[in-house]
Amino acid sequence: MNMNSADASLLRETPPFDVLNDLDFAFALENMAAMYLSTESREEIIRSGSVLLYLVRSGTYDLVSQDNRRLERLEQGDLFGFPSLLSGRAVTNRIDVVADGIVWTWTADVFHKLRQRSPAFERYFLDAHSRRLLREHYVTHPALPTEGGLAEHATDWTIKPISDVLQRSAVCIQAAATVREAAELMSQQQVSSLLVLKNKTLLGIVTDRDMRERVVAQGLHYATAVADIMTQMPHVIDCKESLFDALTLMGQWNIHHLPVVDENDQPVGVITVNDLMQQQRSEPVVLLRALFKASDLDVLITEAAQIPEYLQSFLRSLVGRVRDITILGRLISSLTDAITRKLIAFYEQAHGAAPVSYAWLAFESQARQDQTPDSEQANGLLLANGITSSERQWFAGLAEYVCEGLAACGIPFSSHQLMAVNPQWRMTPLEWRNHYQQWLRVNNGETLLLSMYAADSRFIAGNKYLYRQHRQELVRHAQNPHYLSAIARYINTLTVPIGLFYRIRSSADKHGDYLDIKKHGIAILNQLIRLYSLAEGLTVAPIPERLSSLQQSELLTPEEIENLHEAWYFLTDLRLQSQFSQRTVDMPTHTIDPTRLTTMQRRQLKAAFRVIKEAKQGVLYKFGRVL
Amino acid sequence: MWQGVQQTLRAWQQQRRAAKQSWRSVTWFAIDCETDGLDTAKNALLSLAWVPIEPPFVRLGASQYAVVQHQQPLSQSAVVHQLTSAELQQGEPLAQLLQRFAKATQGAYIVAHYAEFDRAILTKAMRQAGVSWQSRGWYDTLAVEKKQAAEKTPRQQHSFSLSASRARYGLLPMAEHHARNDAIGCGELFLAQVYRRQRRRKLAGSELTLGQVLRRGR
Numbered sequence: 001m002n003m004n005s006a007d008a009s010l011l012r013e014t015p016p017f018d019v020l021n022d023l024d025f026a027f028a029l030e031n032m033a034a035m036y037l038s039t040e041s042r043e044e045i046i047r048s049g050s051v052l053l054y055l056v057r058s059g060t061y062d063l064v065s066q067d068n069r070r071l072e073r074l075e076q077g078d079l080f081g082f083p084s085l086l087s088g089r090a091v092t093n094r095i096d097v098v099a100d101g102i103v104w105t106w107t108a109d110v111f112h113k114l115r116q117r118s119p120a121f122e123r124y125f126l127d128a129h130s131r132r133l134l135r136e137h138y139v140t141h142p143a144l145p146t147e148g149g150l151a152e153h154a155t156d157w158t159i160k161p162i163s164d165v166l167q168r169s170a171v172c173i174q175a176a177a178t179v180r181e182a183a184e185l186m187s188q189q190q191v192s193s194l195l196v197l198k199n200k201t202l203l204g205i206v207t208d209r210d211m212r213e214r215v216v217a218q219g220l221h222y223a224t225a226v227a228d229i230m231t232q233m234p235h236v237i238d239c240k241e242s243l244f245d246a247l248t249l250m251g252q253w254n255i256h257h258l259p260v261v262d263e264n265d266q267p268v269g270v271i272t273v274n275d276l277m278q279q280q281r282s283e284p285v286v287l288l289r290a291l292f293k294a295s296d297l298d299v300l301i302t303e304a305a306q307i308p309e310y311l312q313s314f315l316r317s318l319v320g321r322v323r324d325i326t327i328l329g330r331l332i333s334s335l336t337d338a339i340t341r342k343l344i345a346f347y348e349q350a351h352g353a354a355p356v357s358y359a360w361l362a363f364e365s366q367a368r369q370d371q372t373p374d375s376e377q378a379n380g381l382l383l384a385n386g387i388t389s390s391e392r393q394w395f396a397g398l399a400e401y402v403c404e405g406l407a408a409c410g411i412p413f414s415s416h417q418l419m420a421v422n423p424q425w426r427m428t429p430l431e432w433r434n435h436y437q438q439w440l441r442v443n444n445g446e447t448l449l450l451s452m453y454a455a456d457s458r459f460i461a462g463n464k465y466l467y468r469q470h471r472q473e474l475v476r477h478a479q480n481p482h483y484l485s486a487i488a489r490y491i492n493t494l495t496v497p498i499g500l501f502y503r504i505r506s507s508a509d510k511h512g513d514y515l516d517i518k519k520h521g522i523a524i525l526n527q528l529i530r531l532y533s534l535a536e537g538l539t540v541a542p543i544p545e546r547l548s549s550l551q552q553s554e555l556l557t558p559e560e561i562e563n564l565h566e567a568w569y570f571l572t573d574l575r576l577q578s579q580f581s582q583r584t585v586d587m588p589t590h591t592i593d594p595t596r597l598t599t600m601q602r603r604q605l606k607a608a609f610r611v612i613k614e615a616k617q618g619v620l621y622k623f624g625r626v627l
Numbered sequence: 628m629w630q631g632v633q634q635t636l637r638a639w640q641q642q643r644r645a646a647k648q649s650w651r652s653v654t655w656f657a658i659d660c661e662t663d664g665l666d667t668a669k670n671a672l673l674s675l676a677w678v679p680i681e682p683p684f685v686r687l688g689a690s691q692y693a694v695v696q697h698q699q700p701l702s703q704s705a706v707v708h709q710l711t712s713a714e715l716q717q718g719e720p721l722a723q724l725l726q727r728f729a730k731a732t733q734g735a736y737i738v739a740h741y742a743e744f745d746r747a748i749l750t751k752a753m754r755q756a757g758v759s760w761q762s763r764g765w766y767d768t769l770a771v772e773k774k775q776a777a778e779k780t781p782r783q784q785h786s787f788s789l790s791a792s793r794a795r796y797g798l799l800p801m802a803e804h805h806a807r808n809d810a811i812g813c814g815e816l817f818l819a820q821v822y823r824r825q826r827r828r829k830l831a832g833s834e835l836t837l838g839q840v841l842r843r844g845r
Contacts, residue, residue: 006802007687007811033684034811036818040825040834041683044651058799100822101797102815105684 011104014055014077015600016124024117031110037061038100051091052105054081059101060499064094072606073098073499077599082125085111133607134566162246162260163239166269170259172197173226175204179215180222182206193257195267196230202267204230207257236261239268240545242330246271247288248338291338297405300342304409307335308373315580326544326572329370336366336411340379341461343405347398355391356384359467360402360460363418367458367541368526370572372579374589376414377406378453379460380425382470387428399426418453429470436477443486445493451478452487456530458541471539478534481626487531488623494524496613500594500602517605518590521571521612528615529564531623532556543568555622564615567608574605646838650821653763653837654735655680657814659806660745661710667747671697673710675724676806677732678814683822685814691731692807694718722756729753729760736841740789740813742767766844768792768816774843792816796823 008029011017017028035041035052037059045052061074071093074080084091085108106114115122127133172195173182182194186208193207206226214220214229236259237246246258256273287303287310294300315328344360364378365371379402381395399420407413420426427435432454439451455478459467478484497520526543533546536553540546547565550556556564578592587593594602645653658677664670678690694710696718739745742765753760772792776785785791789812790800796819801808824843825835 006808030688032687034687034815035685036683036815036822038683038822038826040822041818044683058797099797100819102799104687 011055013599015603016121019120019124020114020118024114024121027117028106028110028114031106033105035103035105036100037095037097037103039097042095042097051084051108052081053079053085053108053111055079055104057102057104059103060098060501062096062098062498064096066092066094070096070498072610075499075501075602077602078606079128079603082111083129086125086129128603131563131607131610133604134563134570134611160243161240162237162243162271163268165243165275166239166260166271167275168269170195170267170269172267173206174198175225175227175230177226178223179211179220179226179229182226183211183222186211191270192272193270194226195259195270196226197267200266202234202236202259202261202265203227204232205234205257205259205270206230234259236265236267237271238263242334243271243276244288244331244334245337247276248334248341250276287335288338291335291342294342297343297346297408300339300346300405301408304339307410311373312580315576326370326569326576328576329365329372329572330542332371332373332375333362333366333369336371336406337362337460339406339409339411340402343402344398344461346405347401351394351397354398354462355394356387357463357466358383358395359462359464359470360420361457361467362460363453363457367456369458369542372576372590374579376412376416376418377403378414378418379403379406379420380418380454380457381420381427382432382462382467383426383428384463384466385428385430392426395420395426396423429466429473432470433473433477436474440477440480440483443483445490448486448490451483452527452530455534456541475534475537475539479537481623484531484535484623485626487527487534488619491524491527491531492616492620492624494520494527494616496520496524496609496616498606498609498613500597500605513593513595514587514591515594516588516591517571517575521608522568522575522590524612524616525564525568525571528612528619529568531619535623560615560618563611567611570604570608574601646841647836649834650837650840651682651834655682655738655766655814655817656732656735657685657738657810657817658732658745658749659739659809659813660748661804661806661809662748665744667744667751670748671695672721672748672752673697673715674718674806675728676810677728678807678810679735680738680814680817683818685811685818687811690807690811691727692810693724693727695724696720721752722758725753725756725758725760729758732762733760734763736764736766736837737762738766738768738813738817738844740767740792740809740816741769742844764841766817766841768813768820768844771820771844789813789816793819796820 011029011032012025017025020028034057035045035054037054056074056076056078058076061080062070063072063074063080064070072078074095080095081091083093115125127135171185171189171191171193173185175196175198186192186194193205195202196204196206204227206229210229210231215222215224220229234257235249235255237249239260239262250256250258250273258271259267260269260271262268287307290303290306291300294303311328311332314331340360340362348354359382361367361380361382362378363380365375366378381399383392383395387395403413403419403421413419418425424435436451436454439447439454455474457467457471459471497515500515529543529546529550532550532553532555533540535555536550538546538549540549544565547561547568550561551558574592575590579589594605597605656677656679658675660672661674662670663673672695674692674694676690676692679686694714694717697715737745746765749760768789769787769792772785772787772795776787789809790803793812793816794800796816798812798815798819801812803809803812820843821835821840824840828835
């Protein structure tokens with residue numbers, strides 16, 4: 001082998017040279033040259049007309065389009081030159097030299113021979129050319145959730161959608177039926193509960209235990225109407241939610257039967273605690289049980305203190321078992337939900353039931369269920385219209401108790417005051433509407449952000465119907481072209497980096513060696529996907545579900561959705577990995593150290609940034625111009 | 628005698644013509660000799676590497692490296708170059724290696740870091756092995772670094788080692804004290820020096836001549 005061994009082993013680890021067999025790799029090595037790439041030598045190559053494959057060793061170069069757009073910053077480990085090699089067409093993009101350096105090169109002849117010899121080698125370049133580096137065979141990420149339910153690939157039972165494990169369809173009885181008829185139906189169908197309907201609407205649930213305690217023990221007549229002994233307005237769960245979510249609800253309300261409904265609130269079945277127990281034990285369950293069992297605030301705080309360690313061990317247990325690390329985001333959000341509900345219950349125990357109906361809302365990452373260990377609180381309260389000022393006191397107390405409690409459990413206060421303790425986030429539907437319309441009118445950066453927070457929520461506790469009405473209303477208001485245009489223009493003021501190392505550092509950014517992938521990536525993606533969701537009137541919050549719903553949208557091509565999903569998944573995964581791996585003390589949250597990424601990860605990170613950059617331009621084009 | 632003068636004159640004219648052509652139109656080789664000491668009179672050649680340069684390319688795949696056969700144990704320097712006595716025993720006979728080198732680099736211009744040293748070692752070894760070899764000319768990357776430092780104000784304490792010199796051009800550090808690495812590293816440094824010089828002299832569009840490059844590298 002005619003090469004020094006350090007360079008040879010470096011090339012051996014660089015995709016796609018890592019897929020070549022020894023013979024083909026030796027061929028690649030024998031035909032490799034180191035080129036000094038400067039503005040002058042670039043001219044010499046252009047004049048000579050030779051077309052080459054380049055791999056950057058040192059220096060910095062910009063890939064610039066014919067119309068002078070800087071497409072990509074090429075840094076150590078990046079490949080370029082292959083598009084014209086593949087297409088055989090003349091080179092259209094040009095290379096601007098930012099800093100001279102060495103690039104390794106291969107002639108077209110050698111490139112084509114390697115392509116012929118190794119299909120895997122060729123496939124890499126074809127994929128890179130058609131911007132598919134974030135696709136399945138490079139990153140193990142799950143496909144988009146399909147219509148049928150969430151995460152087909154989920155191997156961990158806790159995130160399986162409930163619809164996957166429902167044993168049978170709902171066994172229902174009409175409200176006018178007698179308890180005898182109910183008992184007969186139960187034994188005939190061998191079920192331990194019945195859903196009580198009026199026509200098709202769910203009114204209540206009746207269980208074995210109700211029969212025992214409310215009928216037999218009370219000596220009621222068997223002709224009593226089932227409606228008289230049922231539990232009215234039971235807690236329900238959506239069939240797309242996970243087993244984990246079902247478990248949190250059961251634990252929260254201490255119930256063993258949970259009616260499952262579809263998106264139209266039609267009952268589709270019942271999930272029981274036995275159904276859940278039949279699934280294997282897993283760490284999240286142990287953790288959740290401990291949280292549920294907490295008898296007071298002190299115990300809850302003590303249990304919550306274990307969460308970070310639990311998450312670490314859960315993450316370790318996921319390695320090699322689950323392809324989708326984003327379930328960690330769902331898990332953290334479920335834990336936050338559980339703690340919130342527990343805190344609300346404690347407050348109600350101490351101060352009596354709520355004076356009017358209300359809904360506790362989650363915003364931002366808790367709403368989207370992509371929380372990280374560093375995520376701040378984001379919550380608010382929706383209070384029934386007509387609430388009196390003395391009744392408001394009860395909720396002010398609740399907000400203070402819950403927010404303080406969450407902070408004590410390790411979920412830091414919101415640095416944007418996006419919390420129920422702030423009266424601005426504690427309003428009736430009427431007040432919400434007025435504020436919202438005001439925000440839409442003013443339309444500057446700050447009010448836009450407020451309105452976007454408000455539009456992006458998830459129900460946590462209280463009255464679900466109150467929440468739903470409110471949510472539908474906000475969605476209707478948001479489908480205003482001027483508002484959507486303002487968001488699109490706002491998004492286009494956010495910067496997406498084109499390179500990972502040699503970037504322009506803002507004066508405020510003293511951590512210039514790290515890359516904030518939340519600020520420059522995930523947050524912008526969230527905004528983009530939120531914009532499309534608002535335009536389409538979607539009320540689901542988690543990103544994968546949003547993208548899956550957007551497949552019906554005419555605003556996005558299937559490929560655009562796929563690209564957004566891949567970019568989102570890649571960045572979310574990278575952030576979680578970085579948050580759980582060894583970090584230096586001064587490293588700010590949500591940042592990564594580009595020097596610690598593999599060559600492939602760097603190329604993928606750039607591919608993800610490029611997706612975001614293009615999507616940014618896309619929304620400006622689609623929504624930006626409104627007369 | 629008249630014939631001899633004519634020959635010399637013709638060679639001189641040829642050289643002058645050559646000096647005016649582009650530095651890129653001739654063949655260059657970056658070389659590195661590893662020895663068991665820094666005394667050119669006493670110490671022996673342990674290994675030799677050479678790599679062709681066709682600006683702006685260093686032809687990595689065509690680089691050559693060989694260890695010289697030695698039977699007796701050598702001084703400490705062999706350890707620096709990480710050569711074991713087994714490797715040295717299995718090395719290539721000196722004459723064969725030098726013939727191979729001479730054939731490959733015949734009529735080429737030679738680039739080395741501290742060229743004076745490599746030149747002295749090679750000349751001695753060639754004489755010893757009875758191989759005749761004449762390079763067209765030499766370019767010393769270290770001499771260029773020294774000139775560069777001298778031209779700069781204020782003067783800075785510079786290290787002129789290959790790795791320190793490379794670092795000044797933003798070239799990556801490499802594993803040193805292996806003849807092949809050093810030859811390649813020196814080749815890259817040569818390209819960086821000449822292309823930077825070309826830019827500084829605002830010769831965009833027109834290239835440095837061979838004569839200009841060689842004068843700089845003396």
